[in-house]
Amino acid sequence: EAQVTQNPRYLITVTGKKLTVTCSQNMNHEYMSWYRQDPGLGLRQIYYSMNVEVTDKGDVPEGYKVSRKEKRNFPLILESPSPNQTSLYFCASSLRTQVHEQFFGPGTRLTVL
């Protein structure tokens, strides 16, 4: 089944404790992206990647890191999480030629205490 998977789905952590949210897709997509969803702010793009070893900042990259060492994986790293990073995070992927038609993962609910 074609899908984007994220792990973990739920995470409660404390300020300053480094964490990684993994994202994997099995559709051989070149483009991958991370978004966060917050009440009243909608979806905001954090980082995106057009292909392996190519990453770029989105609208709200502060406090986040990403890497794209393999085509299928695009982990989101929070080196020192803070409470304002409490949010619902989505990973998405698409073909490079159809980036408007992104396939989203189920989301990761992160709470930073």
Place this chain on the structure above:
Amino acid sequence: DQQVKQNSPSLSVQEGRISILNCDYTNSMFDYFLWYKKYPAEGPTFLISISSIKDKNEDGRFTVFLNKSAKHLSLHIVPSQPGDSAVYFCAASYTGNQFYFGTGTSLTVIP
């Protein structure tokens, strides 16, 4: 500053009637516009898109209209069905790889 705005947080429509969801944008450089649909506890799913060179795109019950002079787009759903009840996000892009989403409109279709 929000470059894509959905000013109606919610909308209720009777089954069988037309649903019209609206979206405004501020950046005249946007050249591609999208609508995504989201059910609770799921990720958004792509619904329909439109390029800035067009003013209308239709896919079954869904039609998106673009008014570039007003910097406004709308999504029409005809006829509305209970399964259409979801949150709808509009989005825009001008680089082809960076996207700006609105805050979403929650549509409820009443049977």
